[in-house]
Amino acid sequence: MKILYGIQGTGNGHTTRARIMASALAAEGADVDWVFSGRAPGDYFDMEVFGDYQCFRGLTFVTRHGRVLYPQTFLQSHLSRLYRDIRSLDVSGYDLLLNDFEPITAWAAKRAGLRSIGLSHQAAFQHAIPKRGENTFVRWFMRYFAPVDQAIGLHWHHFNQSILPPLVEPSHYPNECQKGECLVYLPFAHLDDFLPQLKAFPDTRFYVYQQVPEPRNEGHIHIRPFSREGFQADLHRCEGVICSAGFELPSEAIQLGKKLLVQPVIGQMEQQSNALALSQLGYGAVAQVLSEKAIGDWLAMPRQRPVAYPNVAQALARWIVQENAQASGFEALRNELWQAVPEPEVNRYDTSTRPNPTPGAAS
Template identity: 45%
Template sequence: MRILYAVQGTGNGHITRARVMAPALQQAGIQADYLFSGRDPDAYFDMECFGQYQTRTGLTLATHGSKVSKWQTLRKSRVGEFYRDVRNLDLSAYELVLTDFEPVAAWAAWRQKRRCIGLAHQYALCFPLPGTEKAPLLKQAVSLFAPTDIRLGIHWQAFDAPILPPLILPQTYPLHHDASTILVYLPFEDGAEVRHWLLQFPEYQFRIYLKTETPGCEGNLTFLPLSREGFQQDLARCGGVICNAGFGLCSEAMQSGKKLLVKPLKGQVEQYSNAVILEQMQRASILQDFDKTLMRTWLSRAGADEMRLPDVAGRVARWLKEGAVESPQELANQLW
């Protein structure tokens, strides 16, 4: 069985899911070719496990001033290039397309009448989740962005819907909780503002990952280039994580038993909903702005319990190999 696995490359959470799925697909006897879109080709890192993968420009949301900018999103969208990529992507060699909210392959599958299965957190947004009440057209927007024949949504709870548990790589480094060390990943925020805020807590060490070529230090701040291995090491030993409310990193932090302080990206309903659900689960505090008092309260809190997860990737891979006959609801019931 040969499939095309297409992955939205805008956020690292999509790629993390693909890292989990890759060995599971191979073990199930499925040959997968990989296509990524949503960022510049030279901005991908630690991609060896995907072999000779393809890239496309695709579609993505643009941000400005720590919020989604509709104008910048429209201005930067290369609609003509997107249409050409959809038209030129030949799917004749594949039995099906598996898309993690990647639009080029999803629309090419629709155009060529090739079976397409969606496996992504975003497909959970097609169901009524906390924090989505003010977005009545969300299901239509998700379907329009990356249409599929079958949707497998992913979330931290089932919400009485055909939603699967998270797909997360198992923690490879020994876990311990150094309360004085905090991991920070805020790629959509103003770096100078983040720096000024964190310098006000000199008794804590902040490990900050960002787009830089070389590491650097300033007081209690350590600035680090993006690295999957280094990030996982810091995640294993830190006392807590400060991040935007993306699904992937929050899931990894919960699996490792780390407390979370999340700052949802303004204007993005997915991150707002994630933050609301995390707060309801008592897994995170929500940061609307760089509030010193809230930060002090959060820093004083204890860590959380580790989140135990089933082998979602293995079960999904076997489901695909068996022809994806069982309904998403049956699959979800087995995993939960």
């Protein structure tokens, strides 16, 4: 099977998910070409698994100090270039497009009549899941930013919907819990936005990953440039994680049983909704403002038990390659995967409304 795979390059979660699928698809013998957009080519790192991949400018949100800037996003969109890239991308010779919220390959496949499957967290928002900040524009954007024939959403719980569990990267690091050590990853904020708050807790060692040229230490705060191996080593060793309310890193933290504090990006419906879901499921605490009080309250909380998600990537790759991604087999795949996921614990972080999740496969 010859597959074109389009990846949204904004943040690192989409790329992490792509690495997981790359290994699973290779194990099934699929021939995959990769396209990335939404990030400057020089900002990607640890990309060897994707071989001779292509990069396009694409579309991405402009953020500053943890807030989406919609006027600047529109002004920097370069829609004419996006249109040219869509028209110039040759998708002939492929049997299938797999797409993780990437607009150029999605629209090129649509123009050419190439069958397409979306595999993303964003696709889950086409279903009845916890949402905050949704409106008509957001619904339109989620559906048509990267349109596909079949959209497969991923989430931390099924919510009785036709979605799948997260893809979590296998790791060779032991899952430890060094008390007083925390990983911090806030890619949409500046260091000055949160370092003063972290300095108020000298008994906690914070390992902060940001786009910096070289590592440096400021007492108990250890600032590190992006590094997949270093990041994974610190993630597996730490007691807790402070991060934005994306999807992939919280998924890893949940599976490892790390204490989780998220700060959702202001004005970003997906992150606000993720924060709501984490709170309702009892998987993490939420701080709209990352204050000293919010951090202190969270540090005093107990750890979460690990949630063992199944090997979703392996099951998906097998369904795509061996069963030719037949829709008739998807529900059986979905039920099989959710049966392996334990029911969420009683909520320890929030006493507001919760979903009514049922254990095992959804009815």
